[in-house]
Amino acid sequence: MNGRAERIQVNIEGLAALPGLLLAWYGENARDLPWRRDREPYRILVSEIMLQQTRAEVVKDYYPRFLEALPTLGALARCGEGTLLKLWEGLGYYSRARNLQKAVQKIEFGLGGRFPDTYEGLRELPGVGPYTAGALASICFDLPVPAADGNVLRIMSRIAGFDAPIDLPAAKQSVTDALAAIYPESRRGDFTQSLMELGAVVCLPNGAPKCGACPAAELCFAKRNNAIARLPVKSRKQPRRVEDRTVLLLVCEGRIALRRREGEGLLGGLWELPNVPGALDAQAVLDLAAQWETEPLALTRRFSRAHVFTHIRWEMTCCAVECGARSHSFVWAGRGELEREYALPSAFRKLLEGLYD
Ligand code: SF4
Known part of the structure; x- marks a missing residue:
C-alpha cells in the first residue's frame, strides 16, 4: 500500500442503517457540551479548532472563558496576540490559535463579515482542513459533508471492516466517500456529532471499546469477526x-x-x-x-x-x-x-x- 491518491474499496453494505441507529442513540445519550447548545458558525469554529488535538473535557473549561472575552468574530479579529495566547495558554498547539484568528480576520476584513456557507468556501479559511470544514458545513449549514477525524476513521474502520492503514490520505478519502453516501436527509449536523460522540465515549481510542453499549453493534464487522484488536490498521509511526x-x-x-x-x-x-x-x-x-x-x-x-x-x-x-x-x-x-x-x-x-x- 502506498500513499497515491487511489481509492480503496470500502464495504458499505449494511452501512445505510447507520445514521438511523446513531441518531436515535445520540438523541438519548449526547453529552451536554457547551458548544452543542447553538449552531452559530463563529462559536462552532472556535470549538472545532479547540477540539483538534484536545479532549472535550479539557475544552469545556476553555471554551466559555474564550467566548466571554471574545464574544464575536469581530472581537477576535481585532484582539492583540498577547490576549489571544493568554486565553489559549495550556491548550497547546498554539498555531491553532493564530490560524483561528487569521480565519476570522479573513471573514471580517476580506469577506465583509459574511461567514462562508459552503464546504469549498470554508476550506479557504486558514487552518480549516477537510475535517473542520466538514464539521462546520454539516453542523452550521446542514450540508451532507462528513468530518472524518481519527475517531471517525477508527469507528468506520471497525464497523465496515476497513483494513487499509487509516492514516494514509487515500484511505481517509475512501472512508469520507463511504460516509458521504449515507448522510441522512435531515439532522446532518447531529449525524456528524453522533459519530464524534461514539468515538469519544463508546468506541474508545485507548482501551477496550464498550461494545455492549454501542448502537452500531449489530452492524459492526470488527465485533462480529473478533477483529477489534486488529482494527484500525495504522502505518508505522516515526519514533519521537x-x-x-x-x-x-x-x-x-x-x-x-x-x-x-x-x-x-x-x-x-x-x-x-x-x-x-x-x-x-x-x-x-x-x-x-x-x-x-x-x-x-x-x-x-x-x-x-x-x-x-x-x-x-x-x-x-x-x-x-x-x-x-x-x-x-x-x-x-x-x-x-x-x-x-x-x-x-x-x-x-x-x-x-x-x-x-
Ligand atoms: S461494536 Fe464495538 S468495536 Fe464496533 S463500533 Fe461499536 S464499540 Fe466499536
Whole structure:
C-alpha cells in the first residue's frame, strides 16, 4: 500500500442503517457540551479548532472563558496576540490559535463579515482542513459533508471492516466517500456529532471499546469477526525525537525571568523560562546565569521533568537559581503577572508548581 491518491474499496453494505441507529442513540445519550447548545458558525469554529488535538473535557473549561472575552468574530479579529495566547495558554498547539484568528480576520476584513456557507468556501479559511470544514458545513449549514477525524476513521474502520492503514490520505478519502453516501436527509449536523460522540465515549481510542453499549453493534464487522484488536490498521509511526534541555528558573526578589520564544516554530511567540540544549551540571548553570548578567547567588533546587510534544520529547533538567540582579535580557514577572499576563506553555508552567507554596 502506498500513499497515491487511489481509492480503496470500502464495504458499505449494511452501512445505510447507520445514521438511523446513531441518531436515535445520540438523541438519548449526547453529552451536554457547551458548544452543542447553538449552531452559530463563529462559536462552532472556535470549538472545532479547540477540539483538534484536545479532549472535550479539557475544552469545556476553555471554551466559555474564550467566548466571554471574545464574544464575536469581530472581537477576535481585532484582539492583540498577547490576549489571544493568554486565553489559549495550556491548550497547546498554539498555531491553532493564530490560524483561528487569521480565519476570522479573513471573514471580517476580506469577506465583509459574511461567514462562508459552503464546504469549498470554508476550506479557504486558514487552518480549516477537510475535517473542520466538514464539521462546520454539516453542523452550521446542514450540508451532507462528513468530518472524518481519527475517531471517525477508527469507528468506520471497525464497523465496515476497513483494513487499509487509516492514516494514509487515500484511505481517509475512501472512508469520507463511504460516509458521504449515507448522510441522512435531515439532522446532518447531529449525524456528524453522533459519530464524534461514539468515538469519544463508546468506541474508545485507548482501551477496550464498550461494545455492549454501542448502537452500531449489530452492524459492526470488527465485533462480529473478533477483529477489534486488529482494527484500525495504522502505518508505522516515526519514533519521537528525545531532546535534553536545561531550564533555568531564575528568581530575583520573588520575580521570575521570562523571555519570548522567536519565530513561528515550536511554541513560537510564547513566553518561556530561559533554557538551553543539553543537560548542564550545577557549575555550568551558574556560569550561564552569570553570563546572562543575573549575578547568581546560589542554585537552590535541581529537578527533572519531561514534556511530550507531537514529534519531540523534552527531558528537562530544571535549575532554580537565586539571583542578585534583574538582567535586561529578560522580563521579570511577579506571581500575579505570571497568572494574568504571560502565556507560558505547559512545558514551562509545570516547572513552577510549588514555587509559591
Ligand atoms: S461494536 Fe464495538 S468495536 Fe464496533 S463500533 Fe461499536 S464499540 Fe466499536
